[in-house]
Amino acid sequence: MFEEMEPQELLTLCLSSLALIISIINWIRDWKRITVDISKKDILKRVETFDGVPAYPNQEPGVGISLRFLNTSKYSIGFFDLVFRDGYSNERLPSFFTYSLRPEIAKQELLGITYKDEVAHLNTMYSNYETIPSNSTLFKETVVYPKSDKIRINIKFAKFFPIPNCFSKTNRFSKWKSVVIRLNDEEITFLQSYLSQKESAQPR
Numbered sequence: 200m201f202e203e204m205e206p207q208e209l210l211t212l213c214l215s216s217l218a219l220i221i222s223i224i225n226w227i228r229d230w231k232r233i234t235v236d237i238s239k240k241d242i243l244k245r246v247e248t249f250d251g252v253p254a255y256p257n258q259e260p261g262v263g264i265s266l267r268f269l270n271t272s273k274y275s276i277g278f279f280d281l282v283f284r285d286g287y288s289n290e291r292l293p294s295f296f297t298y299s300l301r302p303e304i305a306k307q308e309l310l311g312i313t314y315k316d317e318v319a320h321l322n323t324m325y326s327n328y329e330t331i332p333s334n335s336t337l338f339k340e341t342v343v344y345p346k347s348d349k350i351r352i353n354i355k356f357a358k359f360f361p362i363p364n365c366f367s368k369t370n371r372f373s374k375w376k377s378v379v380i381r382l383n384d385e386e387i388t389f390l391q392s393y394l395s396q397k398e399s400a401q402p403r
Contacts, residue, residue, distance in 0.1 A: 233276045233331065236267045237352055237378045241313040242386050243342055246295065246321065248307045254300055260393050261295065261342040262350065262382065263311060263319070268337040277357040281327035286349025286379055295342035298326050311342070314389045348387050350380040 240263030246254040264283075270276050283292040297305040311319045324339045331337045343350055356374040382390075 232271045233356055233358065233374070234269045235278070235354065235376060236269075237354075237376075237380075238265050238267075239263070239380045239382075240265055240340065241311070241315070241317070241319065242389055243311040243319075244314055244316075245312050246309055246342060247312065248304065248309060252304070254295075254304055254309055259344060260314060260390060261344040262380070262386070263321075263340060264343055264350075264352065264380065265338065265340045266324075266354075268331045268339075270331040270333060270335055270337075273333050275330050275332050277328065277330040278354055279328035279357065280353065280355040281324075282353045283343045284351045284353070285346045286351045286381075287347050289351075290346065292346065292350065293344045294327075295323070296326050297323050311340075314386075345382065345390070348382040350382075352378045352380060 242260055243263050244260050245258040248254070266281075268278070283294050284290060285292060297309075309321045309323055311321045313319060321342075322338055322340050324341045329337070329339070354376050358374040
């Protein structure tokens with residue numbers, strides 16, 4: 200086929216093919232790529248400042264959750280609709296975000312006191328949405344207050360995804376991830392013990 204082509208036609212074909220290859224390379228390079236690793240941390244009895252001031256009153260123990268984002272594209276990408284639900288009832292679970300704290304507390308560095316009375320620095324989240332800068336990593340932590348041994352974590356990204364999220368009522372074609380976190384026997388025993396002590400302390 201190429202033998203029958205004029206030199207000018209062959210040159211045009213080569214240039215067109217080269218332009219197509221360059222376009223594909225640029226498309227792959229510019230494609231928005233982001234990943235998130237979600238993992239369970241310790242059971243936290245309370246959250247407080249470095250001076251021992253409680254972040255908020257009447258705290259209950261919760262599960263520390265960490266989210267490590269990696270954005271390898273040249274664009275900033277946002278996440279939103281970070282939601283924590285009970286793994287059995289699908290009930291939405293309370294979670295810790297600094298936007299709900301008093302301003303003088305929210306602007307401080309916070310510590311988490313574990314159920315083993317160990318101290319852990321918390322890289323807290325302001326809200327359930329944020330932006331991950333281009334070519335960067337972002338590490339954030341929150342505290343979730345479970346009702347059972349299973350927590351389902353759902354998160355969406357401001358990025359098109361061809362497979363729809365059938366469990367979502369909005370933004371079905373946004374990139375999304377769902378992870379289930381399970382508590383071990385020791386963690387469940389501690390939470391149950393706390394609830395029992397709380398109930399027995401209530402006036403009858």
